[in-house]
Amino acid sequence: MADSPSKTLEHQAPTQASNTESDSKPVDEEKPQEAEGNPQNASKEEEEAEDDEEEPGECGFCLFMKGGGCKESFTAWEQCIEESEKNKEDIVEKCFEVTSALKxxxxxHPDYYQPILQAEKAAEAEAVKELEKEKAAESSKDQNAAASEQHSDSSGEKDA
Incomplete structure (x- = not known):
C-alpha cells in the first residue's frame, strides 16, 4: 500500500507535463486550487483577482473592450447605459454622445477593435437587408391589394 501513492504520482506526472491545456492556462485560473485549503489565502487571491478585473463577473466582451486603447470611452459608455437602465431613460438619446465617442x-484603433467593427458592419448590413425585405413584402401586399381591388371593380362592371 505504501507504494501505491508514489506510483500514482509517477503515473500522473507525465500526464500533467504533456497536457498543454494546463500549461497554457493563465496563472489566475490555477490560484483558486492553491487557496482551497487555506481561507486566508482564498481571500487574498480573490482580492488580487478583483484588482486584475474591473468587476468579478465581468463579461468577456467587456474585458476585451477595456483591453484596448478605448478603456476610458468604453467605461463611460458602460456607466451611461447602466444609469439609463436604472433611471428607465432612453438609452439611445441619453448615451448618443458617449456612444459616438466610443465608436x-x-x-x-482598428488594429485592436477590427473584429468588433467588422461584426458591427455585418449586423448593420443584415439590418438593412431585413428592412428592405419588409419594405418589399409590404409593397407586394399593397400591389396585391390594389390588383385585387381592381379585379373586383372590373368584375363588378361586367355584372352591371
Missing part, C-alpha cells in the same frame, strides 16, 4: 475611438 470614433474604436475606429482610431
Amino acid at each position: 470614433k475611438c474604436m475606429e482610431a
Whole structure:
C-alpha cells in the first residue's frame, strides 16, 4: 500500500507535463486550487483577482473592450447605459454622445477593435437587408391589394 501513492504520482506526472491545456492556462485560473485549503489565502487571491478585473463577473466582451486603447470611452459608455437602465431613460438619446465617442475611438484603433467593427458592419448590413425585405413584402401586399381591388371593380362592371 505504501507504494501505491508514489506510483500514482509517477503515473500522473507525465500526464500533467504533456497536457498543454494546463500549461497554457493563465496563472489566475490555477490560484483558486492553491487557496482551497487555506481561507486566508482564498481571500487574498480573490482580492488580487478583483484588482486584475474591473468587476468579478465581468463579461468577456467587456474585458476585451477595456483591453484596448478605448478603456476610458468604453467605461463611460458602460456607466451611461447602466444609469439609463436604472433611471428607465432612453438609452439611445441619453448615451448618443458617449456612444459616438466610443465608436470614433474604436475606429482610431482598428488594429485592436477590427473584429468588433467588422461584426458591427455585418449586423448593420443584415439590418438593412431585413428592412428592405419588409419594405418589399409590404409593397407586394399593397400591389396585391390594389390588383385585387381592381379585379373586383372590373368584375363588378361586367355584372352591371
